[in-house]
Amino acid sequence: MTVGIVGYGAYVPKKRIKVEEIAKVWKKDGKKVSVGIGVIEKALGSWDEDTATISVEVARKALEVAKIEAKEIGAVYVGSESHPYAVKPTSSIVAEAINTGTELMAADLEFACKAGTAGLQLVYAEVKAGMINYGLAIGADTAQGRPGDALEFTAGSGGAGFIVGNKKEEIIAEINETISFTTDTPDFWRRQHAEFPSHAGRFTGEPAYFKHVLNAAKNIMEKTKTKPSDFKYAVFHQPNGKFPKRAAKILGFTPEQIEQGLMTPYIGNTYSGATMVGLVSVLDIAKAGDKILAVSYGSGSGSDAFILTVTENIKNKRAKIPLLKAIEDKEYVDYSEYIIHRKKIKTL
Amino acid sequence: MRSVSIVGVGLTKFGEQWEKSFKELIAEAGVKAIQDSGLERKDVNAVYGGCMASGRFVGQEHIGALIADQLGLNPVPSTRVEAACASGGVALRMGYMAVASGIHDIVAVGGVEKMTEVSTEDAGFALGGAGDQETELFVGASFPALYALMARKHMKKFGTTEEQMASVAVKNHGNAVNNKYAQFHREITIDDVMKSGYVSSPLKLLDCSPITDGAAAVLLMPTEQAKKINDKAVEIIASTQASDTLALADRENLYETKAAKIAGKQAYEKAGIKPTDVSFAEVHDCFTIAEIMAIESLGFCPLGEGGKFTEQGNTQISGQIPINTSGGLKGKGHPVGATGVAQAIETYLQLNGEAGKRQVKDAEIGMTHNVGGSGATAVVHLYKKA
Amino acid sequence: MVQNSLPLHWRKYPERYRLEGNINEETGEAFFPARVVDPKQGRKGKLVPIEMPRIGKIVSLTEVYVGPQGFEKETPYFLALIELENKVRMLTQIVDSPKEKIKEGAKVKKVFRKISDIDEEGAIAYGYKFKVEE
Numbered sequence: 001m002t003v004g005i006v007g008y009g010a011y012v013p014k015k016r017i018k019v020e021e022i023a024k025v026w027k028k029d030g031k032k033v034s035v036g037i038g039v040i041e042k043a044l045g046s047w048d049e050d051t052a053t054i055s056v057e058v059a060r061k062a063l064e065v066a067k068i069e070a071k072e073i074g075a076v077y078v079g080s081e082s083h084p085y086a087v088k089p090t091s092s093i094v095a096e097a098i099n100t101g102t103e104l105m106a107a108d109l110e111f112a113c114k115a116g117t118a119g120l121q122l123v124y125a126e127v128k129a130g131m132i133n134y135g136l137a138i139g140a141d142t143a144q145g146r147p148g149d150a151l152e153f154t155a156g157s158g159g160a161g162f163i164v165g166n167k168k169e170e171i172i173a174e175i176n177e178t179i180s181f182t183t184d185t186p187d188f189w190r191r192q193h194a195e196f197p198s199h200a201g202r203f204t205g206e207p208a209y210f211k212h213v214l215n216a217a218k219n220i221m222e223k224t225k226t227k228p229s230d231f232k233y234a235v236f237h238q239p240n241g242k243f244p245k246r247a248a249k250i251l252g253f254t255p256e257q258i259e260q261g262l263m264t265p266y267i268g269n270t271y272s273g274a275t276m277v278g279l280v281s282v283l284d285i286a287k288a289g290d291k292i293l294a295v296s297y298g299s300g301s302g303s304d305a306f307i308l309t310v311t312e313n314i315k316n317k318r319a320k321i322p323l324l325k326a327i328e329d330k331e332y333v334d335y336s337e338y339i340i341h342r343k344k345i346k347t348l
Numbered sequence: 349m350r351s352v353s354i355v356g357v358g359l360t361k362f363g364e365q366w367e368k369s370f371k372e373l374i375a376e377a378g379v380k381a382i383q384d385s386g387l388e389r390k391d392v393n394a395v396y397g398g399c400m401a402s403g404r405f406v407g408q409e410h411i412g413a414l415i416a417d418q419l420g421l422n423p424v425p426s427t428r429v430e431a432a433c434a435s436g437g438v439a440l441r442m443g444y445m446a447v448a449s450g451i452h453d454i455v456a457v458g459g460v461e462k463m464t465e466v467s468t469e470d471a472g473f474a475l476g477g478a479g480d481q482e483t484e485l486f487v488g489a490s491f492p493a494l495y496a497l498m499a500r501k502h503m504k505k506f507g508t509t510e511e512q513m514a515s516v517a518v519k520n521h522g523n524a525v526n527n528k529y530a531q532f533h534r535e536i537t538i539d540d541v542m543k544s545g546y547v548s549s550p551l552k553l554l555d556c557s558p559i560t561d562g563a564a565a566v567l568l569m570p571t572e573q574a575k576k577i578n579d580k581a582v583e584i585i586a587s588t589q590a591s592d593t594l595a596l597a598d599r600e601n602l603y604e605t606k607a608a609k610i611a612g613k614q615a616y617e618k619a620g621i622k623p624t625d626v627s628f629a630e631v632h633d634c635f636t637i638a639e640i641m642a643i644e645s646l647g648f649c650p651l652g653e654g655g656k657f658t659e660q661g662n663t664q665i666s667g668q669i670p671i672n673t674s675g676g677l678k679g680k681g682h683p684v685g686a687t688g689v690a691q692a693i694e695t696y697l698q699l700n701g702e703a704g705k706r707q708v709k710d711a712e713i714g715m716t717h718n719v720g721g722s723g724a725t726a727v728v729h730l731y732k733k734a
Numbered sequence: 735m736v737q738n739s740l741p742l743h744w745r746k747y748p749e750r751y752r753l754e755g756n757i758n759e760e761t762g763e764a765f766f767p768a769r770v771v772d773p774k775q776g777r778k779g780k781l782v783p784i785e786m787p788r789i790g791k792i793v794s795l796t797e798v799y800v801g802p803q804g805f806e807k808e809t810p811y812f813l814a815l816i817e818l819e820n821k822v823r824m825l826t827q828i829v830d831s832p833k834e835k836i837k838e839g840a841k842v843k844k845v846f847r848k849i850s851d852i853d854e855e856g857a858i859a860y861g862y863k864f865k866v867e868e
Contacts, residue, residue, distance in 0.1 A: 014830045046829065046830065047807070047808065047848075048808075048847040048848040049847060049848070050848060050858075052858075052860060053845075053846050053847050053848060056846040056860075057846060084858055085858075093860065096747050096751055097751040097752065097846055097860075099748075099752055329868075331830075331832075469802070469803040469806070472802045472803060473802055476802055482746075482767070483767060483824065483825060484825050485802055486849065486850075486859075486861075487813070487825055487827055487849060487861070487863075488798065488801055488802065488805045488808070488811065488813060488849075489798075489802070489825055490798070490800070490801060490802040492798075492800070493796050493798050493813050496796035496798075497794040497796050497814075497815050497825075500794050500795060500796060501794045504794075504838060545799070546797065546799045547798075547799055547800045548796045548797070548798045548799060548800065548813075549796050549797040549799070550796075551796075595825070596815060596825060597823040597825050598823065602793070602794055602815065
């Protein structure tokens with residue numbers, strides 16, 4: 001049975017704050033920081049947006065592309081580090097909003113930035129096993145950036161999602177293979193009642209991001225007997241604009257291959273949405289026959305790797321507005337508006 | 349059906365009455381009204397009390413029983429009437445119907461609201477119940493926002509200006525200066541209104557009536573008997589009421605108050621008069637735009653010209669058709685449940701020549717117009733000296 | 735208090751999340767929120783649930799500077815009376831739109847947003863808001 005993506009969607013909130021604007025507040029050289037991390041600006045939602053509202057918009061867009069009825073969806077998974085509730089699923093809110101009906105499997109996932117792709121693996125498996133005809137996997141976040149911390153420059157808001165199905169005539173990108181590389185690694189975490197995550201500084205590089213992304217990529221290429229030049233596009237997890245470029249270089253991918261899927265410089269790191277948002281951008285322009293490698297990374301740690309092959313059907317099934325164009329509809333805010341919207345003001 | 353008249357009136361000062369409790373306000377107005385009529389407590393056969401949201405303001409329901417109890421009127425039947433901001437006017441209509449039908453002879457009608465017991469935010473929330481709470485208050489529409497939507501439509505369609513709306517506030521504050529029961533005794537200028545800051549554009553702070561405590565009461569009895577006990581009786585020559593959709597979204601249009609138009613038309617028909625026969629009117633100016641729409645709905649000026657008509661001074665005490673000589677809700681205050689009854693009291697004073705510096709010359713026929721919510725209830729009364 | 739009533743919120747999910755109202759099968763007149771009684775037809779004609787269209791236009795608007803309880807931190811925000819493609823009117827907030835584009839006649843499209851989240855430990859109320867469609 002062929003199983004693959006039949007619909008896709010991404011949503012990035014309208015407001016932006018420039019890295020230079022944040023740097024100004026902490027009396028750092030904005031230009032230097034921005035170039036150093038490879039990020040220009042990041043997206044943030046209004047006070048009335050959260051992971052649930054972002055996920056609903058993503059789900060609606062994916063349904064539009066898939067051209068199916070929500071009632072046909074058999075499973076919904078939402079992966080995030082910023083679910084609105086610690087207990088009470090986001091996935092059921094999405095299911096109600098799009099009206100999937102009650103015959104549905106659903107759960108919320110957490111695995112730092114790879115919670116979304118973990119959901120994608122789940123729906124892929126359920127469709128492949130014949131348990132459901134369609135499954136919806138979403139990764140979305142309104143990431144919490146600790147004031148004054150390095151991650152404040154990149155923690156962004158946004159999300160993306162995919163509907164997976166098994167009808168050949170509907171599939172726009174076949175999922176050929178998926179594997180994961182998982183360890184227990186303390187690079188980045190958030191305790192239950194902590195408002196902001198903590199991280200281990202430089203330890204988040206080599207022993208964390210690179211170890212997992214590189215190994216997952218190598219393993220999946222070995223398993224499928226493919227090499228970097230076989231792929232038209234590669235999407236790597238993108239906590240900043242630099243890591244994915246370095247990973248690509250080490251693995252033997254060219255800057256051109258990763259360019260389309262590198263969204264973090266313009267919207268920040270959307271955490272559970274990051275790799276999926278990159279993949280959406282690729283699907284906006286990919287053509288029949290294009291092979292795509294997508295490798296996510298979630299702290300804690302793990303990487304989910306996917307190999308996809310785009311089909312003829314993508315000609316007639318694309319998002320109404322390509323993501324790169326959609327993010328041009330933006331509105332800049334300054335730091336004071338940013339902290340009000342992100343509710344960072346506390347009394348002493 | 350018998351003719352019914354008002355034979356005595358009483359009201360408390362309107363304003364932020366920190367020292368007076370809900371019960372004290374009721375007792376004060378009730379006692380004054382009974383004394384003013386020359387009747388005694390034992391003469392009262394029934395009570396109708398208008399109160400919009402005592403539950404939210406003072407945590408108290410069962411107001412009918414409370415009023416009778418406070419005034420020592422047990423065991424007569426005592427009923428609370430609620431129609432949002434028209435509670436007082438509708439209570440008056442209920443009392444009128446009770447006497448006109450012959451079921452009761454002497455009826456006390458009161459209205460009360462104590463709004464300052466709670467915070468301004470809580471008060472705003474309570475008032476929001478006058479609209480469609482689930483679809484209006486829930487999405488963030490306070491009362492000023494609903495009237496603002498109507499004002500903007502009126503401005504777009506007829507060219508009504510913010511200055512014209514401001515002139516309503518200026519006039520009413522000016523009138524209130526001479527009303528010892530009024531909340532405000534300070535004149536304001538158009539400039540003051542224009543600079544008072546938007547609450548919900550285009551309505552500014554001084555376009556909006558205030559939060560007020562107060563109570564008002566009148567005694568009703570058959571006109572024939574009324575004329576025998578004192579020479580102040582004021583006859584109610586028409587009492588009409590109409591309803592419209594609760595939510596603004598379901599109205600026919602945003603620039604007319606249909607219920608007021610219908611109630612007004614029915615009142616004129618019942619009394620056999622035309623708008624030009626009316627000597628003065630107390631209308632429901634919860635917001636300045638409301639007065640403009642009221643005078644159009646009641647036929648004092650053509651549809652769309654209320655702003656211009658007011659700006660030109662036609663509704664001043666000295667004008668063609670004095671509107672809100674008491675100061676209106678804007679200048680006198682708006683203790684929601686009491687307003688409708690207070691309007692009747694101003695009418696009674698005018699027709700008896702007792703309005704002092706607010707006196708309208710040759711006052712023969714008076715009118716009151718009391719509206720609930722954004723126009724879902726409208727109750728109109730016409731009066732003349734008995 | 736009523737604003738936090740859980741049964742009430744839950745009952746209203748179809749209305750708030752999906753603009754579900756109802757329509758008179760015979761006359762084709764739609765109602766939002768759903769009605770029990772058709773005000774014009776009475777009991778004639780069956781009322782069946784239907785989702786309202788998600789596109790409309792602005793009929794009147796106001797910028798709220800002083801909001802009701804729970805909305806204090808959001809001011810100023812725009813409220814508009816809009817008319818949907820099927821002629822049904824409703825009151826809603828207009829969000830994420832440039833101020834100069836929020837005017838009478840502007841085309842608007844529904845978005846899914848938080849309506850109120852007053853209590854940190856309470857339930858969040860999601861629902862409909864609209865955004866100007868360029």
